[in-house]
Amino acid sequence: MKLTFGKNISKYRKLKNITQEELASKLGITFQAVSKWETGQTYPDITQLPNLSDILEVSIDKLMGHAVYEKKVSIYEDEYARDDYYWGLIPSTMCYKVLSILPPAKPFKLLDIGCGEGKDAVFFARNGYDVTAFDIADAGIEKTKRLADKLGVHVNVFKADILDMRLDTCYDILYSNGVLHYIKPGLREEIFTNYRQYTATNGIHVFSVFVVKPFIPPAPENESNAHTWISGELFSHYSDWMIKECEEIIFDCNSAGIPHKHAMNRIIAEKIPW
Numbered sequence: 001m002k003l004t005f006g007k008n009i010s011k012y013r014k015l016k017n018i019t020q021e022e023l024a025s026k027l028g029i030t031f032q033a034v035s036k037w038e039t040g041q042t043y044p045d046i047t048q049l050p051n052l053s054d055i056l057e058v059s060i061d062k063l064m065g066h067a068v069y070e071k072k073v074s075i076y077e078d079e080y081a082r083d084d085y086y087w088g089l090i091p092s093t094m095c096y097k098v099l100s101i102l103p104p105a106k107p108f109k110l111l112d113i114g115c116g117e118g119k120d121a122v123f124f125a126r127n128g129y130d131v132t133a134f135d136i137a138d139a140g141i142e143k144t145k146r147l148a149d150k151l152g153v154h155v156n157v158f159k160a161d162i163l164d165m166r167l168d169t170c171y172d173i174l175y176s177n178g179v180l181h182y183i184k185p186g187l188r189e190e191i192f193t194n195y196r197q198y199t200a201t202n203g204i205h206v207f208s209v210f211v212v213k214p215f216i217p218p219a220p221e222n223e224s225n226a227h228t229w230i231s232g233e234l235f236s237h238y239s240d241w242m243i244k245e246c247e248e249i250i251f252d253c254n255s256a257g258i259p260h261k262h263a264m265n266r267i268i269a270e271k272i273p274w
């Protein structure tokens with residue numbers, strides 16, 4: 001997996017809706033130079049970084065892929081720092097779907113995107129999958145490691161920001177429960193293209209996302225970095241895969257200590273060769 005400078009320049013340029021030519025002209029360089037940065041052939045001169053950061057409105061750290069080491073950004077960091085498990089230890093029902101659709105006849109490679117405190121990642125490891133997991137919350141990563149150790153299994157767990165993280169190795173199963181709303185709408189196509197590309201043939205994606213419904217009030221957490229999906233939007237990324245299951249559910253939640261409801265879309269889709 002890699003966090004690359006060039007890809008970050010391209011990502012933040014596109015988020016600002018400016019072309020390579022426009023960026024080059026603001027920096028007083030040729031668009032070929034920008035193109036070479038974005039394809040990783042060359043790097044900007046160090047003296048250009050402050051200007052680049054100003055134009056793209058993103059910190060130099062973040063451009064260089066070091067944003068993951070910045071201040072905490074998960075509202076769950078403090079909750080995870082407690083001894084008890086904020087999300088409990090019972091695996092999500094989606095885990096059992098993975099077991100039934102792609103049972104661990106061999107140690108399939110599974111990535112848990114936004115693993116929280118690791119209840120699902122550790123469940124998969126206990127059931128014979130080869131599990132990698134990441135989250136942005138340090139305390140969640142520590143707890144995932146502790147839980148895996150306690151139960152005598154290994155999970156390759158590390159800290160990463162879903163916005164910066166791109167896959168460069170293939171997985172049989174990509175799994176994510178309640179995390180994809182941290183992907184800004186403008187990055188979804190690029191990130192899903194990457195996820196789809198690095199999924200093995202006949203591999204599966206098992207994803208759930210929070211969706212907006214006009215009859216459900218916004219959740220009390222009110223996170224500034226959360227971007228709820230449109231109902232049905234998740235399914236639109238899988239028109240050329242086999243959709244094995246997709247559903248919309250409404251459920252009660254008591255996170256933040258306030259009873260409320262969430263609407264969620266869930267999908268299980270298989271990458272079929274054609």
Ligand SMILES: C[S@@+](CC[C@H](N)C(=O)[O-])C[C@H]1O[C@@H](n2cnc3c(N)ncnc32)[C@H](O)[C@@H]1O
Pocket residue numbers: 073074075076077087092113114115116117118119120134135136137140160161162163176177178179182
């Ligand atoms: C609703 S919790 C779900 C946790 C876990 N998937 C589960 O089902 O128990 C959302 C998780 O997303 C993580 N998260 C928030 N922003 C993130 C980001 N930018 N990159 C990676 N993970 C992030 C949070 O730390 C939190 O653990």
